[in-house]
Amino acid sequence: MRIRVALVDDQALFRAGIRMLVSSQPDLEFVGEAADGEAAIALAADARPDVMLMDIRMPGKDGITATAEINARSNPPRILVLTTFDLDESAARAIRAGASGFVLKDAEPEFLLAAIRTVHAGNAVIAASATLRLFEEFRPAEAPALEPEEFAALTPREREIFLLAARGLSNAEIAAREFLSEATVKTHISRILSKLALRDRVQLVVFAFEHRLVD
Incomplete structure (x- = not known):
C-alpha cells in the first residue's frame, strides 16, 4: 500500500x-x-x-x-x-x-x-544535534526542575529509555547501550508515549525539555 x-x-x-x-x-x-x-x-x-x-x-x-x-x-x-x-x-x-x-x-x-x-x-x-539545539531555545530559563505527575507512571527501565530517547539516541543505540533487543526498545518507547500521551519521539523531546528532564 x-x-x-x-x-x-x-x-x-x-x-x-x-x-x-x-x-x-x-x-x-x-x-x-x-x-x-x-x-x-x-x-x-x-x-x-x-x-x-x-x-x-x-x-x-x-x-x-x-x-x-x-x-x-x-x-x-x-x-x-x-x-x-x-x-x-x-x-x-x-x-x-x-x-x-x-x-x-x-x-x-x-x-x-x-x-x-x-x-x-x-x-x-x-538529527539528534539539531533537536537539542532547536529545543534548547524553548527550555524554561529560570523555572526549577519539577517532575511531572505523568512521569511518575513510568517504570525505572522506561525512565532510563525515555532519557536516552530524549537525548536523541536511536532505538539501535539504546538497545546496544541497555543490552536489549531493538524490538524490546520499540515496545518500551510505545508504552512511554502512551503513558505520557505523546504522539511521537519529537514530542517526547519537547516534553523532556519543557520539564527540564534532560540537560
Whole structure:
C-alpha cells in the first residue's frame, strides 16, 4: 500500500517540483496540494494523506496554525514541516503544534523522500544535534526542575529509555547501550508515549525539555 502524500506551499514552482519527485516513487502517491493554511486544513480532510509536507510562512493562515488545527481533528496525517533555516524558531513552534519533524527546503531529494518514509513509520527525522539545539531555545530559563505527575507512571527501565530517547539516541543505540533487543526498545518507547500521551519521539523531546528532564 502506497504512502499518500500531500503538499502545502505558496510557491507554485516548488509545488510542481515536489509533485514530480513524489510521483516518481513507486511506494508514494501524490494526493493533492494547497497554497495556504486554510486550504491545507480542507485538503487534510478531503484527501486523507498519510504525510503532509507543510510550509511555515504562507499568506493568510500560516503553517503553524494549520498544523495545530489539523492535529486537533481525528486521525490527522503526519506533518513534516518545510523550513528555510535549520534553527528556525517557527519550526520548533510547529513541532509543538503537532508536527512530526522538519526538513530544509533545499534538502537533497533523496533526503526528503527518506524523511517522508521515516515520518510515515512513526519516527522523527530531526538529527539528534539539531533537536537539542532547536529545543534548547524553548527550555524554561529560570523555572526549577519539577517532575511531572505523568512521569511518575513510568517504570525505572522506561525512565532510563525515555532519557536516552530524549537525548536523541536511536532505538539501535539504546538497545546496544541497555543490552536489549531493538524490538524490546520499540515496545518500551510505545508504552512511554502512551503513558505520557505523546504522539511521537519529537514530542517526547519537547516534553523532556519543557520539564527540564534532560540537560
